[in-house]
Amino acid sequence: MDDMAEKLDCCSNGPVDEHSSAPWLIGSIPSGQDSCPRVATRLTWADTLGRWKVRWALGRDRYTVQPGLYAVGEADSDSLVFVTANYKMSFDCLRSALHNRNAWILVLDTAGINVWCAAGKRTFGTDNLVDSVANINLAERVNHRKLILPQLGASGISAHIVSQRTGFKIVYGPVRSVDLPAFLDSSMKATPQMRKVEFGMLDRLRLTPVELVISIKYILFAMLVALVASGVSRTGYDLHAAPSRALPALTILLSSWLAGAFFGPVLLPFFPVRSFAAKGAIAGLLAFALAAGVGITQKMTSIETCAWAAIAISIASFLTMNFTGASTFTSPSGVRKEMRVAVPAQIVGILGGIVLLIINLFT
Template sequence: MGIARTTYKVNPGLYCVGTPSEDSPVLVTANYKLSFDTLRFNLQGEDLWILVVDTRGINVWCAAGKGTFSADEIARQVKQANLDRIVTHRKLILPQLAAVGVASHELKRKCGFKAVYGPIRAQDLSEYMKRNNQADESMRSVTFSLGERLILTPVELVLTWKVVLSITLISLVSSGIVPGGYSLEALWGRGLFAIGATMAALLAGALVTPVLLPLIPGRQFWFKGALVGFLMGLAYQFLFLAEAHFPERLGILLWVTTASSYLAMNFTGATPYTSLSGVEQEMRKGLPFQMIGAGLSVVFWIAAPFLQ
């Protein structure tokens, strides 16, 4: 969940699965412990070599994107492990997603080994090798299943908890401002509703939107998040603020809508199908909407006690 994730590594170098010989295949992977363990788990019963390259504990795809999983790094590990003296063939099987960072045509020149791309998922590797290193279309396509979306949702919560905590404190303290001074009663009474609204936005933008992603209308994430946030905001009012007056309710509704919109927009970083150009394009619409909406929500919330 991101906790101590930076220290979750394996030492780079050559590892065995089963009892490999000089003819056994060599697979290459990142030194993120989860990548390595998933690979080994899926290769039970095989005899082969695994060459772990130093990606500073980052998974294959992200490391390739950042340039740490590269032809240079593979060549370095090949030499360090003296791989040319351990196996007689000159072939490395790379995970397909490493292609983002590895220029495979340069590998041969750099270390004498030729690269071929295996399937995306470790679970398809045995089948791939059985078919004489042929992958079918499904092995070469990324997916974004419910399970895959669900395991990514806590990442965002871990990355944003500091912001959420400061917003919670600010909303609590500002809720105590009433005509003629400051009221601790309002701080608790109104403050809890404000905190609840932020929690509702988190639920809408960081959990419900990712989970229901393909079912929510629209393609742009700021829109999907705003839609779910709007409905969540309405439900929240109906449940907890049925007796509050209009400016207060409007402030809450705007807050849940816009905060959810932002959180959903940030989820683009975790999906395997959104282009950076596309995200920049939608942010030019999403950000102004979120900033104006959130600004108005704060104005309505603070002004509410003065308008009664």
């Protein structure tokens, strides 16, 4: 194990840590003056389990691989060099796409953030790439002068500046690593489809668990507040009556959470508006209408019903608005524009709803 750690250290930029004994490492192969760790290209159940966990927001902050140079297959000085981020899911996508090939993988230190987000922050960036190429002496390890980057890394990189500073020419590969084999087999020609980012139903479904997990704690808090507040009536406070009185409110809060964090994102293109906040508001309204339809609001006064409608619509609108960050096509200018209207409206909706509920107590 110590031997392995030492070998890993030769090719990496950072200190050796627990990853030196990672199960996806399979020995090492010589490169330049030293040797590099070699990685498996078949993902195991452990990799799949890891991916599932981060999809549910478990340990997402430390799902990393050690930055540095890794070998795939029987990599030698003629093998191509592929660059990726040190988020393990990005790394896994790349190595599995390189199955049955000889290649090098250069992992940049992006603080465990995926390629696209890291490119937005410029940690997957020109300076980091130039420094890494120099630190690992890449020019002495390979005969060619070519780096293959994922296309979505381009927002952090200036290809012509990397060329000037390192002598390496950048080739932007396809957006998705699953297209990498076809790209490599067609002498690195990408089809227009390979260059476009999609955001299909399945992509959106994959991203909703994180939205649900992140927002549930706020909803649970709101439910707790609603539960406690339900004991209040004109005659005083009745703890025993609170749970049964609170049931409609708790149902509405839960349904607005599902509407905003799940149905809004998943059904994104089916709402006839472009603003995410408006899509969420519609989802919230539909969820509330459904709840009312099955009799949840039956015992409410009309003021109470209006109050809860405003609250439900505002919550769902807010949650779907936050899905802009997970989406693949929203611009900062657009998000700023919709937030200027949506955030004040959501605040008015929630505060106004609470005020109406208080007024309801005294009428």
